[in-house]
Amino acid sequence: MADEKLAKLREAVAGLTQISENEKSGFISLVARYLSGEEEHVEWAKIHTPTDEVVVPYDSLEAPPQDMEETKKLLDKLAVLKLNGGLGTTMxxxxxxxxxxxxxxxxxxxLIVIQIESLNKKYGSNVPLLLMNSFNxxxxxxxxVEKYTNSNIEIHTFNQSQYPRVVADEFLPWPSKGKTCKDGWYPPGHGDIFPSLMNSGKLDLLLSQGKEYVFIANSDNLGAIVDMKILNHLIHKQNEYCMEVTPKTLADVKGGTLISYEGKVQLLEIAQVPDAHVNEFKSIEKFKIFNTNNLWVNLKAIKRLVEADALKMEIIPNPKEVDGVKVLQLETAAxxxxxxxxxxxxxxxxxxxxxxxxxxxxLQLVQSDLYTLVDGFVTRNAARTNPLNPSIELGPEFKKVGSFLGxxxxxxxxxxxDSLKVSGDVWFGSSITLKGKVTITAKxxxxxxIPDGAVIENKDINGPEDL
Structure with a gap:
């Protein structure tokens, strides 16, 4: 049955003219793996907490060289790649x-361009910026990107793969059934970065420039800046891959975590966890860290593994309903x-x-006085003594950037x-100060x-009379 499905799908995909042969074969191989049911289930008893050799504490890293020339040498081995395929639709x-x-x-x-520019300017280095876009x-x-043409930074853009959404009940590509607009397609997750870097020719270009590592991060993570300590460590220890993890808080319980499994370091995502162990996975006691999706990867290693077709990451099935049609998209994570x-x-x-x-x-956090901006770097205000950020919950009236700013x-x-919860039709004046736990609810x-200059500390506000 699976073979029949795959044969029909393969035939339909062969007729799609909008995508390259590389994309077609990448898509078919993903679907074939999915249909073969090779879902790798993790045996819970085999999971071990990684040691400090595997998950290295940041404070134990050696200080990078202070010498300008040595720093330039390190930076010249680096490229920065930002995942830029996402649309701002949720906001x-x-x-x-x-x-x-x-x-x-x-x-x-x-901010990304200013940061890399200031590094290149300070050290005379040439760190290029790559943006992985999606067809969206x-x-x-x-x-x-045209507006940066005069900056001292080489900017490259390339597209990640474009795969057809599969119509669930017939298991056929939607575009071959007439859905040829953007809705018929999807970008297959950021795990696609490795073949796309290769297929676009950008990987060989970086290698020809003497680059050894690429620092990959989400474009919306303002904390993901080039870190010399990490780069220095990886080059000296010859680590082919490094994932930045950080201690979990209650806000991050669904984030993937690193485990030691059968002698290798592995990412464990909530989707792979057997139902009986989901609460254990979410506990902060057993799994103390989560993946920030800041990744440092050796470029030669990427080339070796992509050429060998060895990167068989876990498949993430993502069923959706688009225009009343049930579709399936298969994705992977970097x-x-x-x-x-x-x-x-x-x-x-x-x-x-x-x-x-x-x-x-x-956005409210990073636009507030909790942070300052210097050379494109967003830095936390030292006046904040609590190591955690305040928790902020804004009602649906604030969901879109336009209405939020208004x-x-x-x-x-x-x-x-400490915390702020706002619900209902609430408007804020200027120069307001919020302290402790604040709840503001409009009936x-x-x-x-909320009037200009108001100072609100540890208060529940349900109407003007509470101000």
Missing amino acids: GCTGPKSVIEVRNGFTFLD THDDTLKI GAAIRFFDHAIGINVPRSRFLPVKATSD RFKSIPSIVEL PGVKLE
């Missing part, structure tokens, strides 16, 4: 998420590739290297805030305005 934006304004009028992409973000990104590389390690990094902006509540005359001071049909 109500059109186009690539990386062009949302984060702070002082700068977008994610502006490609055209917009090309236009946006972090899951860790077990195929030699001398792969994790490094347990400070939380400051994980500052993603997934929602407007994250509801704040200026972003409140939150250096001494249905009532507009609640």
